[in-house]
Amino acid sequence: MKHFCRSTVVRSAFIVSLTLAAGIGSLCAPEPAWSAQINDQTDPQTLIQTVTQQIMEEVRQQALTPDDIPRIMSIVNRDILPYVDFRRTTQYAMGRFWRSSTPQQQDQVVEQFKQLLIHTYSGALALVNTDQKFEYPPSPNDSSATDAVVRTIAPGKNGQIQIDYRLYKSPQGWRVYDINVLGAWLIQTYRTQFNGQIQQSGVDGLIQFLTDRNKQLASGGQ
Numbered sequence: 001m002k003h004f005c006r007s008t009v010v011r012s013a014f015i016v017s018l019t020l021a022a023g024i025g026s027l028c029a030p031e032p033a034w035s036a037q038i039n040d041q042t043d044p045q046t047l048i049q050t051v052t053q054q055i056m057e058e059v060r061q062q063a064l065t066p067d068d069i070p071r072i073m074s075i076v077n078r079d080i081l082p083y084v085d086f087r088r089t090t091q092y093a094m095g096r097f098w099r100s101s102t103p104q105q106q107d108q109v110v111e112q113f114k115q116l117l118i119h120t121y122s123g124a125l126a127l128v129n130t131d132q133k134f135e136y137p138p139s140p141n142d143s144s145a146t147d148a149v150v151r152t153i154a155p156g157k158n159g160q161i162q163i164d165y166r167l168y169k170s171p172q173g174w175r176v177y178d179i180n181v182l183g184a185w186l187i188q189t190y191r192t193q194f195n196g197q198i199q200q201s202g203v204d205g206l207i208q209f210l211t212d213r214n215k216q217l218a219s220g221g222q
Contacts, residue, residue, distance in 0.1 A: 038083075040173035044148040045139055047174050048165055051083060052134050052152065086114045088168070088177040093190040097198045105203045112210035113190075119217035135160075148174070 037050055090110045091098045098106065135153035146169040154161045164180035179186045197206045 038173070040171070042173055044141065044150045044165075044167045044174045045136065047083065047167075048150045048152060049134075049136050056134065083176060085168070085170070085175040085177045086110055088175075089113075089187060092178070092187045093194050094198070095191055095195060097195065097203060101203045105207065108207045109203070109210070112207060112214060115214045116210055116217075119214055
């Protein structure tokens with residue numbers, strides 16, 4: 001099976017998922033002051049706007065280089081995970097195969113998928129234009145709904161990119177679980193690839209594929 005798609009569209013999607021980070025620092029650093037502005041009552045658009053604006057400001061103050069994987073990992077673990085449900089993303093990407101997987105297999109796929117996204121698309125951070133601001137077009141959502149889409153216009157070095165975030169309302173507040181860039185939803189992109197790998201070699205085969213791919217990327221491979 002070919003390596004997972006690395007198109008500009010999907011790479012751009014991960015740029016935006018990384019912009020959900022809201023502070024640069026080590027994994028053990030104290031909680032950033034801005035996070036006090038977000039709680040379980042924060043509406044979806046305010047959440048997205050708060051964290052994207054903060055990460056842009058942080059990157060302006062201290063540039064993030066594409067090859068600085070430890071720093072990117074710190075950002076993801078500390079600042080993205082609280083607002084992104086990687087487990088739900090993985091569950092939807094696996095589709096029907098999620099239900100037939102064991103809890104251990106599910107945990108392994110979630111972890112390896114997360115690592116794949118971090119490794120594969122870290123270089124795409126260089127495409128973010130920090131000299132411009134994100135725009136937030138109106139996102140019509142029912143205040144009583146438990147699922148919402150927030151629209152943003154991201155500044156790219158090759159022009160603006162429209163991004164849609166899909167969120168659901170958890171007991172802890174709104175959480176991102178899918179991203180749409182130029183009509184390509186992240187979950188749908190990977191569902192086809194996940195299903196093909198599982199049909200070929202089972203869930204354990206998918207886990208092994210992801211694990212091997214992550215090792216290759218961690219060692220500087222393409």
